[in-house]
Amino acid sequence: MSKRKKKTAARRKKASPPKQRRWFGKIWRLGLLLVGIFTGLMLPWVIYLNYQVTTEFEGRKWDLPSHVYARALDLYQGALLSRSDLELELKAAGYRAASDASRPGLYRVSGSTVDIYRRSFGFHDGFEESRKVRVRLGSGKVTAVSSLPAGQSLDLFRLEPSEIAAIYPLQKEDRTLIRIEQAPPLLVTGLQSVEDRNFKHHPGVDLRGILRAAFANLKAGKAVQGGSTLTQQLVKNYFLTHDRTIARKFNEAIMALLLEAHYGKSEILEAYLNEVFLGQQGAFAVHGFGQASLFYFDQPLDRLEANQIALLIGLVKGASYYNPRRHPERARGRRNQVLASFAETGLLTEAQARQQAALPLGVTEKPRTRGTRYHAFVDLVRRQLAQVYQEDDLKTEGLRIFTTLAPLVQEKAQAAVSEGLKQLEARGLSPTLQAAMVVADISTGEVQGLVGDRNPNRAGFNRAIHARRQIGSVIKPLVYLLALEHKQDYSLVSRIMDEPISLRQADGSAWSPSNYDNKSHGEVTLLEALTRSYNQATVRLGMNIGVNHLVSRIQQLGVQANVDPVPSIFLGAVELTPLEVTQIYQSIAAGGFSVPLRSLIAVQTADGNELVRYPLRMVPQPNREAIAVLNYALTQVVEQGTASALPGLLAQSGTIAGKTGTTNDRRDSWFVGYTRNQVAVSWVGEDDNRPAGVTGSNAAMQLWGRLFRQLPIESVDLRMPDGAYWLWVDRNSGLLTLEDCEGAVQIPFVDGSGPAQSTACMSARQDDEESFWRKLLGKKKQ
């Protein structure tokens, strides 16, 4: 090739054209040479760069995540809600306290009054405009709700739900990606005003910008301005290395030009919004504004205010230098610079910018541990989504998933678990104890809170859903329920023997259960045996009823677990998860109307069309009169039985039903309890199932008590349905008696199971009454 070139050159010399021509020819040849070199060397390089940058760009395009919402909080006169509870809910939904609720997303507290400016929101059952209201609270209740500024009273108002997670229902990985159309406009325009004002017009590299920066840098004598376009920054983010060589810059510029040649401005900007490095959490980098919004403010991007958006944009310049948690003053300075730039470009008025600049940073104290907020609950959401919906539905982009989570219940349950375990540790129990808790609404089956680890922010093994543990005495109420269903044989005052019992097991060995206190208590009533959780009496009763009946009853109550039909199940040798135990007790607490526990209410597409709804459905249990009688018996567990220490843990009085559970060698501690409308189950134990020194009342009940000390307590509904009624009986003999006879107590009975005989007191009174009427009517006794 070079030979031929020489030849051509020689021929041209011979032609000896004028001097200028020769010069032109030289330049021409040099040009050709350069083109040759470029084609030979640069083109492959450019093709290589092109391949790299487009692969990266295409590879980083993900589907939009689905948005998971908590339940919407209803506010109405009489709603059981304290001011601090309302504030907790407001904060969870991303509201900020202000001196005036002047914009959507702000609230103002003044004494017992809270003014709220609600954002507009598409609820699962309809869109509602933004609206300003005043809520008055007193003695743990909402006393009035009125609209502002007019002041007319409102019967019902709801807050938009807090967004608890952005998930990919079919994947384990969570990223918070955004679409450019959904990004706050101020973010999109503001970012350009600060980082790249010429973004819309340049081809990827902005020569004017580079010159301006170079001039500014020269003038200042150091690097004060960067000339990088957003596109160049995006490229830099893709191949994060920190060397600032000319070659690197050159490559960046080429790749930026290539990106711009391939993709539109909005695609590039969208990628930038999702890619830019905005912080560091341990070993993980925080990429993108969606993620950063959660990392710094614990709120989705669309709930941020101008000053918060400014802070995030400011971080582009140096996420670690301007880290608002480490260097709040620097961050504030940078944020206010950005706000000034907003004002300069007309995105905010001067007054707005000033007002925003005066606000505190509003950054949460600590970033949430990686992963979603309330991820134990979100875990349940994923599981139920997979059970209920077709995989194809879940592939739809940007679903809106409406759940049953009650943030205030969830927060309190989390605190009850982690603080409760710390307290147990202080009392000498193991620091490695683990726990789980489930709280549900009895009538609707809606799971309001779920905790699966002592550290609620730790993602990982979710004990509430996955830990199968022996349930111990928590099973006993079912044995007594079966007895009460045999109304001709048993009532709560029937007597059974609590004495040593020996049963032959399948392997031929003998099984002789003992009581917790290692004593036998002789003849006791069913009520006593249940409330004091006597093992020997329960096994004897169970043997009269039959193991298979118990197994099928467990299944009937909504739990599809494999249960071995062996006598030891009367004492809870059955492994169930806390969620399954909650399901059993939901049925009992609801008077025999089983409702499948659910975390989902509805799922919509991104534009608000309903995809699926998960309606309330109930399944009635047989023998609901016996269940009603059992409910009373379980209130007596708290009143005078193994859970009698519970009321001392609470702040309010009220009738509560409950049951403690402890397993062999104190490996598991259970407590199940319910009020009128809520059922909650707590479990405490070691992950490796070693003896943990726990009992139902010394551990799980403590956590339960901690939770309900902070929740309103409404008394259990003890009205009897058809087929059961209350009778006055004598406390000791169990005979029918009258209310004012000594030792009279009122106890419910299944119709036909009441005592046939009456006390001497009652008979005497009846004789008296009879003779009175006879005298009055002048009749002779026959």
Next chain:
Amino acid sequence: MARKSNNMTHWPRQILAWALVLLLSGCASTAPGPSATQQPEVEARVREPARQDSDGIQVFPLQNPAVKELLADASNAEQTGDYGQAASYLERALRIQPRDPEILQSMAEVQLQMQDYEQALNFATRSYDIGPRVGEICSRNWRTISVSKEYLGDSKGSVDAEKKAAVCMNTKPRGL
């Protein structure tokens, strides 16, 4: 141009297709299947006789204004045939007052409209279990149970339930 005329030739076929669709949908709405419970039936077989039974006796407890508003919303949605939305309002009301027999019975009636007889039966039963078991609501409970059982093929149960509706006007049962 040729294309346009080509399109034109499709017109008669399109009109025919639309006419067929309209005809079919007309059929669907005018000739319901034998098991369809239309609103008039709930009105005629549950609400109206219950009103007559009760003869003006109302035993509803004082109602929370929030619940009242939601019941009214549900009733409006039901009038327009949007039973899903009606059920949604009632569920919201149940979150506020989970043990309100009136809400539960309204839900039972909406389930009847949706031809989910099993759920209609269950909601009405729950309403009766925790309700006053006397008066108009009791009568609506049993009449809903009766209609549901009839559609579920339990004719004896249906007749028995109908009889129980009459007893609602007597004194309160034991156990309350």
